[in-house]
Amino acid sequence: NRYSIIALNIAEIYSHPDFVQQEDIDTLTSNIFESTDKGLSTQKAENYALKLYKLARESYPNVNQTSFLVKKVQLLIQQLKNSIQQLSQLDKEMVELSQQLECFEVIRSIPGIGELTTAMIIGELGDITKFKSNKQLNAYVGIDIKRYQSGNTQYRDTINKRGNKKARRLLFWVVMNIIRGQRHYDNHIIDYYYKLKKQPNEKPHKTAVVACMNRLLKTIHYLVTNNRLYDYQMSPH
Template sequence: MRAVFGIDVSKASSEVAIVINGEKVHGYSITNDVIGFSRLLEDLKTVHNPEIVFEATGVYSRRLQAFLEDNDYAYTRLNPLAAKKQLDSLRVRKTDKIDAEKLAQSQFVLNRKPTYIQEEVYQELRDLSRFYQNLTEDIVRTKNRLHKVLQVTFPEIETLLSAPTGEQYWNLVMSFPSKDYVLALNASELENSVRLSTSKRISDKRVSNLTENLQDLAKQSYCAVKKTSPIIEEVRYDAEELLRLSNRRQAVLDDMVALAQPLPEYDILLSIPGIAETTATSTIGELGDIRRFQSANQINAFIGIDLRHYESGNFLAKEHITKRGNPYARKILFKCIHNMASASHTNPCHIAEFYAKRKRQSQATSTKPHTIAAMHRLIRTIHYLITHNKQYDYHSTQSQ
């Protein structure tokens, strides 16, 4: 007897269809909580080696997945696009109940393999990676807000340091949101504020230069609002928020590094020129256990850089990447290629050389096609090194 449980997962509830030897014997709705999962567990225990099929629905299916893993049940988690393609031909009408039944019935035809269950550390790294990306997005938005309000109060302060970012800059903005706060202090008081603006050691000469520059900028600035304006408080709030977000993001990165360091692929990724700890931990978090991919092409499809090919008669469309995979991993690896190209002057890498060669040969003004091609080569390299447990060696790439 072969029993298949098809489960269509929604936000708060799920539809369950039980199909035995191709015939539906039962169907019901459960809530996605302890009560609902307890009822599902009772039915699972009544059959030997049940097959469980459900569609990944982002955060909504995470609880069902955790329940099945906690109770040692294998399951098949379908990519939403794959599920749509597999079930479209079978659907006459679409409802949650019908979807659950079709998921179960199609299992008898397709015989899908159980989903590879990764170690818990990979899921934790992925959650931390998403947290890190969200904090980065918050920092970018808050930087834009701070820049906007500073144009009203004290835009010149953005030129005080080499870049308008970082702990020292944000502390200075909090202390001096407009020129009035600079001009109200004497040189000694200003030097003390500059010295306290950073937790790093700073020389007296550097403090003196920053103080003089700050005074000069304040003298030439024209503030569009009064000292009592709410915009002054908004400047301080944005600077304080940036400092808080930056510290929180660093704490998340430290947690990611602590989790990733014991994994063998961490040192392997760091051995590739242009990949530092942030990129290495984020790559592991988004790609997970790379050993579960049988080829580099599967990783290409997973992150959405596989090519879309369309040909009909004499017409051949220009190929484009599908962009159907993990956008976070695609973004990380995209930036990684440019980091490798920048680092290639001191740390040679065959991937950076390939990128530069394709860029010289192409007539296209955009660097995107060259970057995508280099990403594919990087993925092939990562997959080979990790599956063979080898570190990157530039000289061995030249002998091949």
């Protein structure tokens, strides 16, 4: 991941293959181990070192290690790390601001939705209690159903896409994250997704995800308007 701190730290130190080959495996392992504070194991650091050493040997750079381009890469990496740290601080402030709202803990209680995601949802949807029904919320996001029918011919249903594009993209990402984390928690959104995928007329993946977005919005609207925390046993299965 080119945006992870460990990857950027390694790329900054070893921005030319010659820098790698000038050191032994133990030194490479030690530098990689110290490039992150996320508790990287020694074995994993050594695996990274061996992989890095292999890449360096197979590389054919078109500039030498003293080139200004190598220094430019290092400078760009430093700027990117600074930007990531600044964005991380802004995310933290956004979460702290959102935590002052009653709906924060309600939305946060839905399995698979973390603090930052909760803040982002609140940022895009605003005051959820102003929507009298979940259908109004769906229309605001732009996932209400649009039907075309001419005579006896009925075309496939599509979503409106006239609402908040950013909210629509965010909710798609949220549902995907909920599905990916299914091993760690129970969530009726996951049950609904696989129900749509397994029924006689199996829904395509994207269609099923959009339907889950609809179900998630309905859940959020119900929980927020009733000021209730999520309970899997009470949710519709």
